Amino acid sequence: MNKQTWDMYDYIVESKDAVRRMVDHKDEILKEATEYFFSGNINRIYLVGSGTSYHAGLASRSMMEKVLGIPVIAQYPMDFKDQEFLPDSNTLVIGISHAGRSTSTILALDKAKEKGYATIAASAEKNTPIMDHAERFLEISVGPEYAAPKTKGYIGTVATLVLLALNIGIKSKKITALEYENYVSDLLDTTDNIPAIAGKSVDWYNYNKEELLKSRRMIIVGYEQCKSALMEGTLKVLEAVRYSVTGYELEEFMHGVYHSIDQDTFMLYIGSEGQYYNRMINMRNYFEKERGNKNFVITSDKGLEKDPRNLIFDFKNHPYFASLEYVVPLQVLARKLSSDLGIDCNISSDPGFHKKMGSYTY
CATH class of the missing domain: 3.40.50.10490 (Glucose-6-phosphate isomerase like protein; domain 1)
Known part of the structure; x- marks a missing residue:
């Protein structure tokens, strides 16, 4: 699909195949983040992001806690940045930004680094500003999505976080091989329903x-x-x-x-x-x-x-x-x-909004 023919509905239906591709290449996609998790004694995870990224973190939180057996907190970036009392160590912060430009998520990652936390930037875009503010990068491998309202981004982010937790869970022996396979199968059965x-x-x-x-x-x-x-x-x-x-x-x-x-x-x-x-x-x-x-x-x-x-x-x-x-x-x-209603939602109501507000970092 090229940029001239994209449509929000096509991306909704395409989510099924995006998740299947992600599962097929999960070892490659998750390798760096998984190894990084084991480089420290992580006993707490924050998932920080705004809008769709926050919602995806919220959707993933319970599953991640179940598999990893540690607290997983979904939080808005500015709430994390301004929080006065944060744990002292052994914490991983995953900053999620589909476009890789969210200023608030970047600020949250900077706060995490100041605290000495482990940091991962999760994004569907490579070579974007967020990568310079985290120790490691986790690709949300859903492919291009040009429509203004992101749909694949939500489903792909949930799948990425869930698969990361499962990868860590099987390597740390917190879940069995059978549990791992069953969860992956359940994820695919669910997303196969999307079309x-x-x-x-x-x-x-x-x-x-x-x-x-x-x-x-x-x-x-x-x-x-x-x-x-x-x-x-x-x-x-x-x-x-x-x-x-x-x-x-x-x-x-x-x-x-x-x-x-x-x-x-x-x-x-x-x-x-x-x-x-x-x-x-x-x-x-x-x-x-x-x-x-x-x-x-x-x-x-x-x-x-x-x-x-x-x-x-x-x-x-x-x-x-x-x-x-x-x-x-x-x-x-x-x-x-x-x-x-005569609205082309594939096109932003104001393409320059984030520059005007400073909500994206360029």
């Missing part, structure tokens, strides 16, 4: 298109492992449709936001399997019956398929990888809705 989810999402969007085009206020709700999917999905819709879209964790939403729901509010629920699913459906039913607003559920629960507003798909619902599935309908929604 089918995208196709189903297009059908769902087309059926509900006329109603969705009326939306000017949208709220996305999720929970547990899919909290990162709701945050990333909210960001993609915001970047693409360019009107008010907000995302909330289920309990956070219940603590006040519910007051603001009226008949013109469109609500999307990420209904992944989990202990809070029935609680979320109860809330959805409340708004359907008592507030009369527009409600859409993304779920694998076939009990809801009678309502065409709901997107029903046979999601894998893996406890650590579900966010890689549930983000896809929101990515597709962002692309299709923006297109029908």
Whole structure:
């Protein structure tokens, strides 16, 4: 695909092959970062990044903790930089920036180096400023992505961090060879679903298109492992449709936001399997019956398929990888809705914004 023919939707579907290529070349991609991890006595990891990079860190954190048996903290770069009390040593900071230019992530890596921490810069781009601010480089090997809202970047970053943890886990004997193979297989099974989810999402969007085009206020709700999917999905819709879209964790939403729901509010629920699913459906039913607003559920629960507003798909619902599935309908929604609103989301609303704000380092 050349730069003249790129489109956000193509990159969504391409995520499957990007992850498969990553798995095929994982030993080469992860070699430097893995060896570096073992050069010190690391007992804590910070994943720092903004936007999609932060969301990917959040999605990877639980899996990394499970495999490595050490605390893994996902944090915004400026929160890390300004944090007064940080551990003294034995800490690894992975600074994540898809374009390799995030000023805040660079500042966080500089703070980490001042503290004497181990540092790795993770990026999809080589020879960018972030590489000069970390001891080692970790490539997010997803290939080119020219669209303004990054989709492969999220899925590829999660896959990279998960594979790094698995590589360290098997070499340190914290997981068995069978566990390693099963996790890799589960990751591939999940991401292999992406093209089918995208196709189903297009059908769902087309059926509900006329109603969705009326939306000017949208709220996305999720929970547990899919909290990162709701945050990333909210960001993609915001970047693409360019009107008010907000995302909330289920309990956070219940603590006040519910007051603001009226008949013109469109609500999307990420209904992944989990202990809070029935609680979320109860809330959805409340708004359907008592507030009369527009409600859409993304779920694998076939009990809801009678309502065409709901997107029903046979999601894998893996406890650590579900966010890689549930983000896809929101990515597709962002692309299709923006297109029908006459917005070309492949092009930034202001290509010079980061230079004006100083948020990218050149």
